[in-house]
Amino acid sequence: MAQSILDTMPGAATGAVVVTDPLNFWGGQRVKPRLEANAEPVFEPATGRVLCQMFPCGSQEVDEAIKSAHAAYLKWSKMAGMERARIMLEAARIIREKRDKIAKLEVINNGKSITEAVVDIDIAWQCIEYYAGMAGTLAGQHVQLPGGAFAYTRREALGVCVGIGAFNYPFQIAAWKSAPALACGNAMVFKPSPMTPVTAVLLAEIYKEAGVPDGLFCVVQGGADTGTLLCHHPGVAKVSFTGSVPTGKKVMEMSSKSVKHVTLELGGKSPLLIFKDCELENAVKGALMANFLTQGQVCCNGTRVYVQREIMPQFLEEVVKKTKVIPVGDPLLDDTRMGALISKPQLDKVLAYVNQAKKEGARVLCGGDPFVPSDPKLKGGYFMSPCVLDNCRDDMTCVKEEIFGPVMSVLPFDTEEEVIQRANNTPFGLASGVFTRDISRAHRVAENLQAGTCFINNYNISPVEVPFGGYKMSGFGRENGQVTIEYYSQLKTVVVEMGDVDSLF
Numbered sequence: 001m002a003q004s005i006l007d008t009m010p011g012a013a014t015g016a017v018v019v020t021d022p023l024n025f026w027g028g029q030r031v032k033p034r035l036e037a038n039a040e041p042v043f044e045p046a047t048g049r050v051l052c053q054m055f056p057c058g059s060q061e062v063d064e065a066i067k068s069a070h071a072a073y074l075k076w077s078k079m080a081g082m083e084r085a086r087i088m089l090e091a092a093r094i095i096r097e098k099r100d101k102i103a104k105l106e107v108i109n110n111g112k113s114i115t116e117a118v119v120d121i122d123i124a125w126q127c128i129e130y131y132a133g134m135a136g137t138l139a140g141q142h143v144q145l146p147g148g149a150f151a152y153t154r155r156e157a158l159g160v161c162v163g164i165g166a167f168n169y170p171f172q173i174a175a176w177k178s179a180p181a182l183a184c185g186n187a188m189v190f191k192p193s194p195m196t197p198v199t200a201v202l203l204a205e206i207y208k209e210a211g212v213p214d215g216l217f218c219v220v221q222g223g224a225d226t227g228t229l230l231c232h233h234p235g236v237a238k239v240s241f242t243g244s245v246p247t248g249k250k251v252m253e254m255s256s257k258s259v260k261h262v263t264l265e266l267g268g269k270s271p272l273l274i275f276k277d278c279e280l281e282n283a284v285k286g287a288l289m290a291n292f293l294t295q296g297q298v299c300c301n302g303t304r305v306y307v308q309r310e311i312m313p314q315f316l317e318e319v320v321k322k323t324k325v326i327p328v329g330d331p332l333l334d335d336t337r338m339g340a341l342i343s344k345p346q347l348d349k350v351l352a353y354v355n356q357a358k359k360e361g362a363r364v365l366c367g368g369d370p371f372v373p374s375d376p377k378l379k380g381g382y383f384m385s386p387c388v389l390d391n392c393r394d395d396m397t398c399v400k401e402e403i404f405g406p407v408m409s410v411l412p413f414d415t416e417e418e419v420i421q422r423a424n425n426t427p428f429g430l431a432s433g434v435f436t437r438d439i440s441r442a443h444r445v446a447e448n449l450q451a452g453t454c455f456i457n458n459y460n461i462s463p464v465e466v467p468f469g470g471y472k473m474s475g476f477g478r479e480n481g482q483v484t485i486e487y488y489s490q491l492k493t494v495v496v497e498m499g500d501v502d503s504l505f
């Protein structure tokens with residue numbers, strides 16, 4: 001097999017890597033772009049340097065990838081679940097073995113800290129391992145009917161599934177989508193974000209090395225146009241999309257034309273409720289975890305932090321103290337806890353949200369400014385200081401809209417009933433959280449919050465064994481957990497007559 005980027009990248013230091021290998025993958029190999037005319041530069045967020053060029057796939061390339069995936073699906077779906085499991089377990093093992101190198105490349109392309117990227121890659125192999133464990137357990141039901149007749153159900157694959165990913169968890173999203181898809185006997189064509197095209201192709205190489213049929217996991221590069229081609233393609237049975245609400249709506253509309261299955265993992269503006277009876281130190285840690293992972297570019301972040309009025313002063317003092325000392329800088333250094341945002345436009349957008357918040361009456365307690373690290377090679381990077389906003393009201397833009405940056409809005413509340421009503425007063429419903437020592441209150445609040453996940457006394461942990469997904473405009477369908485098998489398979493009922501046909505005619 002050709003050498004991977006992982007073997008050829010000279011030194012995995014910030015500012016030192018250039019990627020020139022083709023980033024498309026189908027038919028069991030990397031595929032050079034057909035057209036180099038529409039190239040888009042891909043930037044290294046920590047330096048602002050060009051890391052590589054992304055060549056978007058056109059209709060002929062999309063078609064080739066889908067045909068290659070379909071051919072692989074015909075073989076893969078006929079294999080026993082246990083055979084699929086063995087290959088997937090091998091893929092998980094290879095990812096574990098290459099974890100540190102994959103994580104470094106993820107950091108160079110995405111800008112998040114290496115500490116986080118390593119966890120992301122661990123979650124990716126754990127997900128593949130988890131669904132490998134399930135591949136051999138897929139089974140239907142036997143139903144006894146009158147007169148000796150019976151029926152049984154078969155859980156069957158859908159066919160070629162498309163995965164479309166966001167920029168914030170590039171490798172992990174590719175694993176979260178492909179693992180359940182492959183376990184059920186499907187093939188997948190994956191399109192990463194055009195801003196983070198580099199690591200999905202590593203997953204394709206790893207699946208190949210583990211022994212999947214050529215074409216089973218393909219990667220096509222591109223943005224909206226390539227995504228549109230995928231959603232309209234008649235050879236695609238399902239689209240699993242991770243991204244913003246506006247794009248998700250388009251994906252759903254396009255997929256509806258040929259009644260494709262759809263999973264939508266969309267954005268959020270999740271509430272975190274901190275009651276006065278909480279363990280304050282943990283609540284402060286929880287608020288930081290809820291806001292500042294991946295420079296705040298996390299779909300399920302708890303960015304509306306509701307704090308019971310009696311403990312507001314202590315909470316603010318602690319949260320600001322801890323936010324001010326978050327080490328921002330070179331994401332490849334072990335001590336760094338916050339790297340660079342994904343792009344200059346994203347950085348400008350987040351800074352504009354902070355300015356708008358000030359105009360609407362919020363008080364900046366810390367951060368919210370562009371940050372220029374002392375290391376000269378990071379001068380062009382997209383860094384900002386993590387921000388805590390006080391004096392917020394529910395009608396402010398910073399409280400209503402998904403900012404997707406390191407900006408925490410803090411709001412006071414008085415009663416449980418009031419805060420639940422305010423927390424639910426949003427079109428989003430991805431996640432939520434509650435900190436309290438009162439066990440009854442914790443479960444009562446969890447029941448009443450309109451969100452796909454509620455974290456009690458923690459935030460943003462996502463073991464692969466538990467389902468993850470949204471309520472309301474944050475989407476539908478789930479990733480992770482047993483239930484996701486249902487989103488990547490279809491049920492056939494077989495009805496068996498043992499006697500004569502009792503005809504009405």
Ligand SMILES: NC(=O)c1ccc[n+]([C@@H]2O[C@H](COP(=O)([O-])OP(=O)(O)OC[C@H]3O[C@@H](n4cnc5c(N)ncnc54)[C@H](O)[C@@H]3O)[C@@H](O)[C@H]2O)c1
Nearest residue numbers: 165166167192193223224227228243244247265266267299
């Ligand atoms: N719920 C989740 O699991 C989850 C996880 C990560 C990110 N997100 C959300 O993703 C958003 C940030 O990611 P983003 O900026 O990459 O989102 P985005 O919607 O801009 O892009 C997501 C993907 O959709 C593709 N795309 C764009 N237009 C398309 C079209 N017309 N047809 C098909 N595909 C198209 C993009 O190229 C990209 O691959 C945030 O809103 C965040 O909350 C959600």
Ligand SMILES: C[N+](C)(C)CCCC=O
Nearest residue numbers: 168298299300460461462
């Ligand atoms: C792994 N986290 C932190 C739960 C994030 C999941 C993906 C959301 O953007």
